[in-house]
Amino acid sequence: MNKSNKIKIIFLILMTSVGCSRRNLTYFSDLDSQKGATFEIANKSEPRIQADDLLSITVTSLNPESNMLFNAGVIIPSEGNNTTISAPINENYLVDKDGYINYPVIGQIKLEGYTKQGAVQRMSELLDAYVKDPIINIRFMNFKVTVIGEVQQPNSFVIPTEKITVLEALGLAGDMTAYGKRENVLIIREKDGIRTANRLNLNNKEVLSSEFYYLQQNDIIYVEPYKTKAIQADNNPRTFALISSGLTLAVILILNFRDMFTN
Template sequence: MSNLGKNILLVVAIVFCFSCTKRNLVYFSDLDPVKGDSFTITSKSEPRIQADDLLSITVTSLNAESNMLFNAGVLIPAEGSNTTISAPINESYLVDKDGFINYPVIGQIKLEGFTKQEAITRMSELLVEYVKDPIINIRFMNFKVTVIGEVQQPNSFVIPTEKITVLEALGLAGDMTAYGKRENVLIIREKDGIRTANRLNLNNKEVLNSDFFYLQQNDIVYVEPYKTKAIQADNNPRTFAIISSALTLAVIMFLNFRDAFTS
């Protein structure tokens, strides 16, 4: 074979090596394939009320008038009553930037930083003066997570159960595309006025014990694309020309150096 033919084959081989990088597309690929693994759940934490949360708060008791007073004017049947509710309760309470809600009769109540159960206990302490044996229910109305980047269906999702893992969030978004970096998933979280960013390696089973495995309300999950996807997404012909020229120049310099060294 002529030197020109050998050089062409060498160029093709070099380009092929650069373009073919082995990737691991398997989640938790280090799990034992035979025995499996078991983990004590330590990363699950109950969500805490934050500023800008929307809370649904309902109060029921044996007194129908009290129920009406503390439920936006909508009559809720007393305990044991056969009365039906004539209208749904649509009232929600916005947690302001200082962590307070404005509740009927009582006024300002600070709930920021409380879990739901802690908030229920606090509300019970305040309502006992007006309602005998109140039963209080609190729910997040805007518990949502956002999944963007290299997924099939990027979107924001409202979570009615108020509990979701990063895997479940990716499932809602249709899972990652083949170009998504499973070893470098970014979770952005705001808590107590501080924004944090943490990266998860979903090829590694240790993620199951991460504090970011269970998502909190308003978390953002960003799946970063591989560089090959970024290059494909760039439609600027100048970019391709620059990359092609640089690669060609590098190969020519390598061949010249090799010929000079072997001659």
């Protein structure tokens, strides 16, 4: 075999090895395949109300007029001391930048920082002077997470149950592609005016105990691509030319060193 053919063969081998680096595509690959594992759920935390959250608040009691009044209904006095009650308006309450909502009759109520249960307790205290034994229900109307990067269907997803894990979010996005870095998933979170970024290794079972395993409202999940995907996505011919030139030079140097030692 002449020297030119040797260069071509070695060049092809090097090109193949660049695109065939071994990657671990298995989630929690360190779990025992026979025994599995048991974890105490200690990392689940209730979402807390934040600025810009959109809340649905409904009040139910034995008094129909109070129900309409505190559910954005309108009470219209009529002749003969009769009262006409209009249908409630489907209105949600936006938490402003200072953490307050503007609620009928009561006015400004600060709910930022409360869990839903804490907010219900706070509302009950304030409504006690107006409604007897009210039943209050609060829901997040814009509890959403965003999944971007190397997934099949990047998007923002509204979560009606207000409970979701990072695995469930990836499932909504169609799972990662083969080019997604499972060992380096980025979670971006805003809480109490602070933005944090944390990386999860989904090859490692310890992520099941991470505080970022359960997502909070407005979390962003970014799946980083492997370098091979970045190279493939680069349409600049100069990039391929430089790679080819570098590999060719490496082959020539290898052959020259081999000839020096064999002659």
